Amino acid sequence: MLDSINKHQQRIQLARQILADEGVDALIIPSADPHMSEYLPKYWQGRAWVSGFTGSVGMLIVTQTFAGLWTDSRYWVQAPIQLAGTGIEFQKMQIGQPTFTQYLADTLPAGSKVAIDGNVLSVNEYDNLKTAFLDKDIQLVTESDLLSKIWTDRPQLPDAAIYEHPAEFVDTTVAEKLAQVRAQIQQKQADVHLISSLDDIAWLLNLRGSDVEFNPVFLSHLLLDDTKATLFVDINKLDDKIRTSLESMGVQVAEYQAIGDAIAQVSGKLLIDPSRVAIGTLKQLSSSVELIRAMNPSTVIKAIKSEADIEHIREAMRQDGAALCEFFAEFEAKTSLGERITELDIDRMLIEARSKQKHYVSPSFDTIAGFQANGAIVHYSASEDNYSVIEGDGLLLIDSGAQYYNGTTDITRMASVGQVSDDEKRDVTYVLKAHIGLAQAQFPEGLASSQVDALARIHLWRQGLDYNHGTGHGVGYFMNVHEGPQVISVFAPTTPERVLKRGMVTTNEPGLYREGQWGIRLENCAVCVEAGRSEFGTFLKFDDLTLCPFDTRLILPNLLTEDEKFWLNHYHQRVHDELIDRVSGAAKDWLIERTKAI
Numbered sequence: 001m002l003d004s005i006n007k008h009q010q011r012i013q014l015a016r017q018i019l020a021d022e023g024v025d026a027l028i029i030p031s032a033d034p035h036m037s038e039y040l041p042k043y044w045q046g047r048a049w050v051s052g053f054t055g056s057v058g059m060l061i062v063t064q065t066f067a068g069l070w071t072d073s074r075y076w077v078q079a080p081i082q083l084a085g086t087g088i089e090f091q092k093m094q095i096g097q098p099t100f101t102q103y104l105a106d107t108l109p110a111g112s113k114v115a116i117d118g119n120v121l122s123v124n125e126y127d128n129l130k131t132a133f134l135d136k137d138i139q140l141v142t143e144s145d146l147l148s149k150i151w152t153d154r155p156q157l158p159d160a161a162i163y164e165h166p167a168e169f170v171d172t173t174v175a176e177k178l179a180q181v182r183a184q185i186q187q188k189q190a191d192v193h194l195i196s197s198l199d200d201i202a203w204l205l206n207l208r209g210s211d212v213e214f215n216p217v218f219l220s221h222l223l224l225d226d227t228k229a230t231l232f233v234d235i236n237k238l239d240d241k242i243r244t245s246l247e248s249m250g251v252q253v254a255e256y257q258a259i260g261d262a263i264a265q266v267s268g269k270l271l272i273d274p275s276r277v278a279i280g281t282l283k284q285l286s287s288s289v290e291l292i293r294a295m296n297p298s299t300v301i302k303a304i305k306s307e308a309d310i311e312h313i314r315e316a317m318r319q320d321g322a323a324l325c326e327f328f329a330e331f332e333a334k335t336s337l338g339e340r341i342t343e344l345d346i347d348r349m350l351i352e353a354r355s356k357q358k359h360y361v362s363p364s365f366d367t368i369a370g371f372q373a374n375g376a377i378v379h380y381s382a383s384e385d386n387y388s389v390i391e392g393d394g395l396l397l398i399d400s401g402a403q404y405y406n407g408t409t410d411i412t413r414m415a416s417v418g419q420v421s422d423d424e425k426r427d428v429t430y431v432l433k434a435h436i437g438l439a440q441a442q443f444p445e446g447l448a449s450s451q452v453d454a455l456a457r458i459h460l461w462r463q464g465l466d467y468n469h470g471t472g473h474g475v476g477y478f479m480n481v482h483e484g485p486q487v488i489s490v491f492a493p494t495t496p497e498r499v500l501k502r503g504m505v506t507t508n509e510p511g512l513y514r515e516g517q518w519g520i521r522l523e524n525c526a527v528c529v530e531a532g533r534s535e536f537g538t539f540l541k542f543d544d545l546t547l548c549p550f551d552t553r554l555i556l557p558n559l560l561t562e563d564e565k566f567w568l569n570h571y572h573q574r575v576h577d578e579l580i581d582r583v584s585g586a587a588k589d590w591l592i593e594r595t596k597a598i
Helices: 002-022 046-051 078-083 100-107 123-134 173-185 198-205 240-248 258-262 297-303 307-336 344-354 373-375 422-439 449-461 560-581 586-592
Strands: 026-030 060-065 069-070 089-091 111-116 139-141 192-193 221-224 227-232 252-253 269-272 290-293 360-363 367-373 394-398 403-405 410-417 442-444 472-474 485-487 506-508 511-516 518-521 524-534 537-544
Touching: 002 026, 002 046, 026 046, 046 060, 046 449, 060 307, 069 078, 069 100, 078 089, 100 123, 123 139, 123 511, 173 192, 173 221, 173 297, 192 198, 198 221, 221 258, 221 472, 221 511, 227 258, 252 258, 269 307, 269 518, 297 485, 307 344, 307 403, 307 410, 307 449, 307 524, 307 560, 307 586, 344 360, 344 367, 344 394, 367 373, 367 403, 373 394, 373 518, 394 422, 410 506, 410 524, 422 449, 422 506, 422 511, 422 518, 422 537, 422 560, 442 449, 449 485, 560 586
Parallel strands: 026 111, 069 089, 111 139, 192 269, 227 252, 269 290
Antiparallel strands: 026 060, 060 069, 192 221, 221 227, 360 403, 367 394, 394 410, 442 537, 472 485, 472 506, 506 524, 511 518, 524 537
């Protein structure tokens, strides 16, 4: 541990030496790549390399006298632990607290220079920084990547082959998807559209890759107008069949690094998503080009799954459910016999069970298995240097998911180990009530997703309880496990694009975390469907996709209403009926036992 701390202290000192050499007063190292991805190829994991903090969100600031890392509420427990002894101060991203931008604007003297690699800085964030620094006479330097000067053994860019999404799981052709996007380009009165977000490109072209762990995407940009499209990608990743197929659909192929020269040739009006395009990608753009800023049309289109897509997802959920029956049966058998199981073993056991399913590809994110107090760390990640043995008494939180050719899964369940206290059971029950509250919700079409959040959260608010993360996020179709634009969160800004629509797949995952004691989260994926129409309009509801029992041994039935008990029993009967013919032996016995009515 000491060597690790010293390593990160040394990297901060190297960064300060570079600042001095370059005549720069502050360095910003974000969690980003040129595609504004949530999860990053190792080449762009510079913030983690310098600081030691491994969460998916964080902004590192280094000056000659200060180093600080800002991150959101999911990492308020994890970040201080990982930053301890590094000299990097933990800062909360929280309303009422100074942002990293405010900190720099307030503390740096006039005439200072702040450096950040423009290739990993979104257009929106660039504008925010420029505006904040303007009155302070602070210069923003985006032309060079100072991090590379100290990260001398930086990993290479990924080179995994690109492959086609199997045709049996594809409902819409590339031509049809491009036509939908082109219609939106015309509607926005643009001449050209640049897409840098990897999930949008993979979806549009019905291709998948392995450049980003857990996300089946590949590094690329796509430039298209009303007649042609060009994919900028490492050409070595494409076989002849894919290249021929793309060309037949009017998609030309160019090298990944050629996007800059292509941008220099753009004229007229260019449509970009300013939150998903890097300012560095546009550095050769002519000043005569008018930027039209809007969310990528493909982001909204792909969030609404077709009926065929949803049927494929339902089958993926059945496969996942069968695998989870096998996993939980094995887990409970081993713990009852006193076998040694660690948090790290949970991930291995889940992969082993899921990989037996026909269409399994990989995990959809790094499994979160948090026992006892570790469960209170929202995005906890066990490592070879830091993990717990699952023994004694307590709750085990397991948040996991998988990529299948026919869908993406994301589920959280609580498991009991030994004797679980009534206080723990009470908390589990209140979280279940919140989960049921959203699962049963019926709401008018067009309602902001932030308002829908309250339908779950109110069951905890009544007890003076709450949690500091959203209640739901979009889920892709054999795509990123976190997918926009919809998000069910009181913390998210309300925009027209974030309104819940029929066909959107979203998680339902309220939680409750008692630092140093235990953490609870119960999560299903659900699809938004029509609930009915009246003279007051169209109403929507959620239809559960995830198929896995909740552990009723952790529930206090006296705290549930009759309506909530009915929902739980009905859900468990559905899980039983859909999975019973897909499992056998111990897994079948486990399913029967865990789906008994309360």
